[in-house]
Amino acid sequence: MNPFEFTLHATDGLARRGTYMTHHGPVETPCFMPVGTKATVKALTPRDLRDMGAHMILANTFHLHLRPGEKTIERLGELHGFMRWDGPILTDSGGFQVFSLADIRNITEEGVRFKSPIDGALVNLTPERSMEIQRALGPDVVMAFDECPNADMTGRELEESTDRTLRWLERCLSVELKPHQALFPIVQGGMNGALRESSARRTIEAFPDAKGYAIGGLSVGESREQTYAMLEHSIGELQTDRPRYFMGLGTPRDLVEAVDRGVDLFDCVLPTRNARNARVFHPDGNLNLRNAVHRDDGAPVQENCDCPCCTQGFSRGYLHHLFKADEILACILTTQHNVRYLIRLCEEMREAIVKGQWEELRDRILCEPSE
């Protein structure tokens, strides 16, 4: 396979089983991508990630531009050399982070000006700057710089925001990336179905040769019914021969709902963040290992789980103790469990799609307690 080629091996309903090739190896889809915001998936080593079957991971332009700066990372071997991850990497453009994390000073047609949360300095981020930064960072997949509207934005304001993301896409396209990089544009449109559809159509028009398309601006506080409805409006317009990336989904139910609608890639900080808060996935209902009920419990987090934490026999009681004692090992082990849980779910989804057993798997996961 050539880099950036996407091969569909099987479909079952709208669910798709594919392989997306990059210069750093293949990504088997559906694929959950662990988030390594600051060039590290928190509490895991690259070796852990490989052993657990991770294919592609994320890093963030916003955070890495502020510290240590893209020039340092480029000098130290780009992201792959810097963080010693030789598999595929995708970077977010900074758009979402500016709108959700920064103290914004103003948004203009030119870009966004915000105050650095690290030292208070004023920083400008524009479509061109975001591309230059991501070019220096050197991920395989570069995301377009977009405006991410609030879930409650409507009417003229939302239309203008959606238009701006499209104009920004044209400017992103004016910046040449490195030969091993591909740019994914991002479909927006807020909570307006018609706008979602037109955003998808106009995105394809503006960039028909994109090696993949992303759906952004969802999972930002709206109801799950809205999320999936907007996903359907967005994805219905996208070509079937390119991977579709839903930005920011990370519960087992969410993954299944997204795959059921034709999504191939997703990412989320939730499994890793929850793990550091002692909250671990379990098919019978997620657990909070800080709860006193786990204190004397010799059972593993999950029977028959193949994650490093469960296979090595660490008990809920031990993990409870580690959390109470603020020990780093607590975060290491629960992060291993949560990340492997989602990666294994993706492996199961891929197998089910190939075997024509998608509905069976989907319905099983959707019957689990949602917590």
Next chain:
Amino acid sequence: MNPFEFTLHATDGLARRGTYMTHHGPVETPCFMPVGTKATVKALTPRDLRDMGAHMILANTFHLHLRPGEKTIERLGELHGFMRWDGPILTDSGGFQVFSLADIRNITEEGVRFKSPIDGALVNLTPERSMEIQRALGPDVVMAFDECPNADMTGRELEESTDRTLRWLERCLSVELKPHQALFPIVQGGMNGALRESSARRTIEAFPDAKGYAIGGLSVGESREQTYAMLEHSIGELQTDRPRYFMGLGTPRDLVEAVDRGVDLFDCVLPTRNARNARVFHPDGNLNLRNAVHRDDGAPVQENCDCPCCTQGFSRGYLHHLFKADEILACILTTQHNVRYLIRLCEEMREAIVKGQWEELRDRILCEPSE
């Protein structure tokens, strides 16, 4: 070999190369024992420890009695099952920690009463209690409950303290341990050479069949010259056919100085604590990875080091970034380096002693910059 048998394979000067057998496998000496105060060597998994060649590790009676409590640990498989470490384990008796960490309410002949740093409750620790707790925790080697005098204690007060440790030893011996456990008595005597000698002689008198002897109350703030002088006074009286454990030594120089005087076992929190503060061992002088000089440095912490951090090619620049960003991976990687550094030094010491090249190795290490 039978459990608790100590076989001396070679000596070179006073330096000794031996094997100490336990029910959980052999300990090759000289051996540095990483400290897992709260039943975890901070930032490392048991698998990391095994891969790095650790033989025996420590845990602490004081901390584990307060949380989660020895009964919980016993129910969850004693320390070995609880923390999933199937190699040898040694527990400190709580004596040193009570005297260095606790808000002591009173010291009597009976024992020590102190305020729990966790919930403020009053806790009594006596020789018998310490033995009962360590029996429940289930380590291979149990330490006697001793009084650890300040470095500046002298005269009658120091004599009384040293006598009390000996009386407490008799009471420790009255408590039966589990069949897989051995009790090490602790030689005290403060900074008084004659008292050190008499403490050693009387300790052997009180417990001639001990499977090993420890030297305590050193490395508590005195000069290094004093440390080694007191070590010589203590060790000169000990039998040669039993392992000698120096409590609390953890720099490469200290290890070499101790082995040069006939010590077989040592432990220290320094390599792991320093690692979490970005301070890593290096033969040309230790590094502080937070220093800005490392920001753009693509070199590993140490060329040709065989630790997981260095062999996987993580750069000083990347580690600098991880520390600045407060990322857990920073502590994981630097702890791997520092612990492996001392374990490798022990491997080198064992080889040098067998080959009759001890002086050469010793002098090389002592020529390294001390910080």
